[in-house]
Amino acid sequence: MINKLMVFFCCLFFTTNEKTPKTDVQPIPKSMIQKVDTAAIDEPIDGQIYNAKAISDLFHKLEKNEGEKNQKINIVHIGDSHIQSDLMTNEIRKKLQQQFGNAGRGLVFPYQLARTNGSYNERFKSNRTWESYRNIYPVKQCPIGISGIGLWRDSGGFVLEMNVKDPAYKFNTIKIITPQNQNMFDLATSSKINSIQTTERRVITHKIKKGEVLGSIADKYNVSVAEIKRENHLKSNNIRAGRTLKISTNETRAKTISMSEFVPLAIESDSFSHYYNSENALSRIFLIPNKEAKDYELNGIVLEKDAPGIIYSSIGVNGAKYSDYNKYPLFFDQLKSLHPDLLVFSLGTNESYEHLDPENYIKELREFINNIRAQKIDAPIIVMTPPPSLLRRKPNTYIDNYSRQIIDIAQKDGFAVWDLYDEFGGMSGIRQLKVQGLIGPDWVHYSKKGYEKQGNLFAQAFLRSYDNFKLKK
Known part of the structure; x- marks a missing residue:
């Protein structure tokens, strides 16, 4: 009986002193963490x-x-x-x-004219080059405003065309943002054709015959040798039979010259911009010089819908x-x-x-x-x-x-x-x-x-x- 009790207490001693094995705690995946109200934490x-x-x-x-x-x-x-x-x-x-x-596209800028990337929604092009400067460069007296990029010209003669590619952003109102809200640009949606009647000299083609010289040909058409040489890019008086010469005679004929001229729209203004509103939604418009302006500085264009x-x-x-x-x-x-x-x-x-x-x-x-x-x-x-x-x-x-x-x-x-x-x-x-x-x-x-x-x-x-x-x- 005594031996059995001794065995029992020995087993009890070793059992109570045995260490519990450690288990690795796995991190809880972020997606499994239950969200709680922000007021609590x-x-x-x-x-x-x-x-x-x-x-x-x-x-x-x-x-x-x-x-x-x-x-x-x-x-x-x-x-x-x-x-x-x-x-x-x-x-x-x-x-x-x-x-x-959808109340409109919002602010847009002619990034292409500043030679950098921009939105695919709008495309700009111009018949003249423009100066540009970004706000990341050292401070300079440039018209850098709302777009963070300045864009300007110191002379007119330009046409700046904007085309909206995404039909969802056709616009009714266009606003032009310039430094101090100066009136530097006009807007146009179309152009008219102006025709001018004038005259021009009749030009003929003369085929050189064997034995002809420039002097005799000039006398025939009552023009100078120098004129014939200049119009035909001749460096000497030597000519060859069988070749042709273009000769502007003294005879004249009527000529019509047609020129396109953009028709400015009636622009209004408020404290922030000059703007135009169209009853019909537009996808293309032209910025042209305001005839009273001397400098042309563009900070941005805002496009809005009537919605x-x-x-x-x-x-x-x-x-x-x-x-x-x-x-x-x-x-x-x-x-x-x-x-x-x-x-x-x-x-x-x-x-x-x-x-x-x-x-x-x-x-x-x-x-x-x-x-x-x-x-x-x-x-x-x-x-x-x-x-x-x-x-x-x-x-x-x-x-x-x-x-x-x-x-x-x-x-x-x-x-x-x-x-x-x-x-x-x-x-x-x-x-x-x-x-x-x-x-x-x-x-x-x-x-x-x-x-x-x-x-x-x-x-x-x-x-x-x-x-x-x-x-x-």
Whole structure:
């Protein structure tokens, strides 16, 4: 009996001192994390606008217009090369106008005449060359305004033709934005033919006969030898039988010269632009010199329809940073001409390439916002975090830090955020973007497919946040 008790206590001792084996805890996939209400934890939620309460005024306008359908709501998207091509912003424009109505294309610019890329929706051409200058260059006395690119000529004689390729953006109203709203351009949709009656000398063809010389031929037609040589590009008096000569005789005949002349339209003006409204939707128009102007400086053209809904203007300059826009007061002054109800910012990639630290990046962002507010533009703001990229083939940690800082100050500074950086996988997801064909070979710019996906995701997040706004009322 005693032996059995001893065996029992020994077994009990070794059992209680045995260590529990460790088990590896598997990370929870992001897609399996249950979403919670932002009021409970003040953090961004995937697929939505963070701090969306900052844009509630816009949501109120959209909801009201869904019922009354009598307003144009202007959204202005400002950025760098990710925006200049209008691939992402065109996707956003289409999606939001499908939901809220198409009130027009918005701001356009003749990028082709500035020898750079732009939207496929519009095509510009001119019979004269134009000078241009971008806001990314050192400060210069150039007419750089709302488009971030100055375009000008110091003489007339030009015709600037604009053709709208997408039928959805035929327009009824066209507005011309110039420095200090100067009246520099006229508009025309057609031309008239002016005919002038004049005379010209009769030209004959003379076949040289054997034994003829230039002197005898000149005497025959009562012209000089020098004239015959000049018209036939002869270097000497030697001629050969069988060849032909063109000779302008002294006989004259009537001639009609036809010239096309553009017929200027009746243009009106307000405090922001000179404009024309057509009852019929237009897809082509001509800008011609105003006869009273001496210089011709074009900052932008606004196209609108006679319909309520969204006007989505995009402004992008390849290589631009917040500091580049901050250099030119005319940009902020002319921003009023777009009457923004919402501003969207997409800048940060070029700051990272200059190794700008996050503190100074935020400083430039805040200065940009202050310059806007100084013009008494009180539109709500959405700041997009920059998309993932590589910095000289290495992880771009600047973008990661900018994105964190933007979210950190959003509530304090009173703007909303769409976290594109996170939506596209952050730094850990950039290789997958390459596999999916979304990012380009430079690991900075995106493919057409990539930009369109960005635009689609933003539109979804915007509409989802709008639906949440309506549910919470």
